[in-house]
Amino acid sequence: MKLSDKIAAHDPSQPFYTFEFFPPRTDQGFENLVSRISRLATLNPLAISVTWGAGGSTKDRSLELASLTQGDYHLDTLLHLTCTNMEQGLVDEVLKAVRDRGIQNILALRGDPPRGEEEWIPSDPRFTHAVDLVSYISASPEYSSDFCVGVAAYPDGHTESTTDEDKEIDYLKAKVDAGSDFIITQLFYDVDQFLRWLAKIRSKGITVPVIPGIMPIQTYASFVRLTKLCGTRVPACITEDLAPISHDDQLVKDYGVKLAVQMIRRLRLEGGIQGFHFCTLNLEKSVQRVLETLRWAGDTPGTMEPPAEMGPPDLLITPTSATDTATSTLATISVTDGEAGRGELNNAATWDDFPNGRFGDFKSPAFGNQDLWGGSGISGSDVLAQWNNPKSLDDLTQIFLGHLHAKILTTPFSPTPLSSESLMILPHLERLTRRSWWTVGSQPAVDGVSSGDKVVGWGPRGGYVFQKGFVEFFCEEKDMDVIERRVERNGHGWVHYFAGNYKADGECRSNVPEGGRNAVTWGVFPGQEIAQTTIIEKESFLTWKDEAFSIWSEWASFYRPGSEERKLLEGVRNERWLVSIVHHDYKDPQALWTFLFDGNDS
Incomplete structure (x- = not known):
């Protein structure tokens, strides 16, 4: 009608x-x-x-x-x-x-x-x-x-x-x-x-x-x-x-x-x-x-x-009943087939209490939620006012460093200033960026901090939150080769990675077992099952990889064809790799950074 x-x-x-x-x-x-x-x-x-x-x-x-x-x-x-x-x-x-x-x-x-x-x-x-x-x-x-x-x-x-x-x-x-x-x-x-x-x-x-x-x-x-x-x-x-x-x-x-x-x-x-x-x-x-x-x-x-x-209507959960049963046991809940895998059934209606964006569960309907009305997310005013006219790799490094040092409020990959959480690992992010490994995502390791903590806390009060050290950056292929060798020789099973480039459609390099899923942020709260708000696995990485390289394309499109700026940005898009690394020892806040900076590359 x-x-x-x-x-x-x-x-x-x-x-x-x-x-x-x-x-x-x-x-x-x-x-x-x-x-x-x-x-x-x-x-x-x-x-x-x-x-x-x-x-x-x-x-x-x-x-x-x-x-x-x-x-x-x-x-x-x-x-x-x-x-x-x-x-x-x-x-x-x-x-x-x-x-x-x-x-x-x-x-x-x-x-x-x-x-x-x-x-x-x-x-x-x-x-x-x-x-x-x-x-x-x-x-x-x-x-x-x-x-x-x-x-x-x-x-x-x-x-x-x-x-x-x-x-x-x-x-x-x-x-x-x-x-x-x-x-x-x-x-x-x-x-x-x-x-x-x-x-x-x-x-x-x-x-x-x-x-x-x-x-x-x-x-x-x-x-x-x-x-x-x-x-x-x-x-x-x-x-x-x-x-x-x-x-x-x-x-x-x-x-x-x-x-x-x-x-x-x-x-x-x-x-x-x-x-x-x-x-x-x-x-x-x-x-x-x-x-x-x-x-x-x-x-x-x-x-x-x-x-x-x-199936019949009695197998459907109403919104109110879904809320009422959010903390019930799996045995007391009926849902439609295909809603979620076993162990997640009672979270069907409350799956996205804390929206997970590109790092969440790829099975969630809200995974990687897009902007309203199909918007692109990058404005011409930002391009000219904050990022100017990059013509060299060093110019790009200075843009990313400027964001780390609060001299630039945003980058095409980070629409807000650096968070207080990222400040906890700022020296490490700065060290990576000076290598021309431009960081676009990261978090410090956290072991049972109060959910009310003003820096890393989230979710209901009275709980505890945990995080594995994680970092994501763009680097050259030769650097990716070094990282792979380092994971193989010095990772000792503690390090997982995904890496992909613009040219590989639906494929990536990784040491994560097929079907493996890494929960890198989780919380324990009264009256609830453990909540996993940040999950990194192949499907979510591939989805984000495609978007990340499209951002390079979009950034390049703000400069005229044939310009030095466009050639630079399109070259980065075509040649660089997006790398995502997780260190599973969340009890050691330095574990990820020790691995990255002190490994033997020979």
Whole structure:
């Protein structure tokens, strides 16, 4: 059913909400996301949305996921669709495929180029901006009756806009006038600004439903990264609230739920907002808690029926029951087949209490979570202001050293300043970087430190956290050969590594046994099983390797073809190796560094 029709038919006195998901990067994550959606569907969203990667980079997976939720589960699905940097004819191909799958809702976006591509290449000259896609669908005799089309809006302003707010609102009105049926906004946290913006667009004659984008804060690091990426205004009171708890993931998550509830209540009361769009990042627990706090769970239409092969409904976990049983024994829990391997079953709903990003469990639906709206993550202002014009390997070394010494706030691989945790091993990171082994990830060894520790603590209070020493860096192939010999001769079974380059597709060098998985961060908390938040194994390394080398491509794309900067960065991408090393002796804080610096290479 079209979302516009569902909104029109919905009781105006009752709220509604939609959930946003992205296609996971791994097959296992994809399978487990379907189970996650089945649990969240018991909260009865009016629809769900599926994102579309930059330049159509997730086309097949986005279509597959949308087909499952719409066709097999009968859950009305909104598919994001970008129009720039896509091959000629791809928009038509996708629209036909979407229509054949019974999907009637499209969110039309301009979109970003995929990593490593030039900016804004109108590969199909019919589509340069979102308004072109809206106009094409709405005016087409072939598609106009088949689709309900929504568009995005930016209450805090678009990050790349060089125009004033009035001009941006004019662009928004042009999209609405072209035929869009509703608006979904970018995430925001300044309710006063949103209400002012909403009144302004209404005064300009924009009357279609506006659905605010709500993202409960998951971790402090992800909050900082996403608000910077999206150009989101953060009220001073939120910054002040987060400052004393930023090191405690559980308190940050609790605050994120409380803040989302407060925002929604104000938007309902002061703005008359009826519907809300939850950006889930493929996580479930915070959204569930928000809706249950509001007493909305299960009160609105929209059901998701499990396909026959998944078994009868009594085998499904509801969101509430999943929370209630999070600390139960394996014997007392029933889940759908394929949710997770034995020993992880009772973590199905709470798998991502502490989002794991690229270092987490590759079976998690949230593994390697991507940025909103298919964004690239590197801005031109950062390239010019912080990284300037590197023309030699030494220039690159100075950029990485500048980040270590807080002279440069970010690198393309580190979107925030160096953490307090990294400062614990700063001399070692500096020594590696001066070798031209540019570090992009690391952690010190930690043996049973309080979970409330302000530097390395995480999770609920009253627990203890552990870490194995870990470092990740780019180096030349000859250095990789030295490292391999050192592991073989001096590792004594304590050292595992993965190494890969740009040219090897789906392959890497490693001494980790096939199927081996290294938990390098874990915690022990009252009333819970041991929590493993950082896991390094082949699948996750390969996924990150591809992304890491695409960052070199993207960085290079900011410089003109044939320039010294581009030649340098593309040469690094083509020739360097990404190396990940773990030392398993977490009781010796110097073990990893002694191995790296004092080994016999002869």
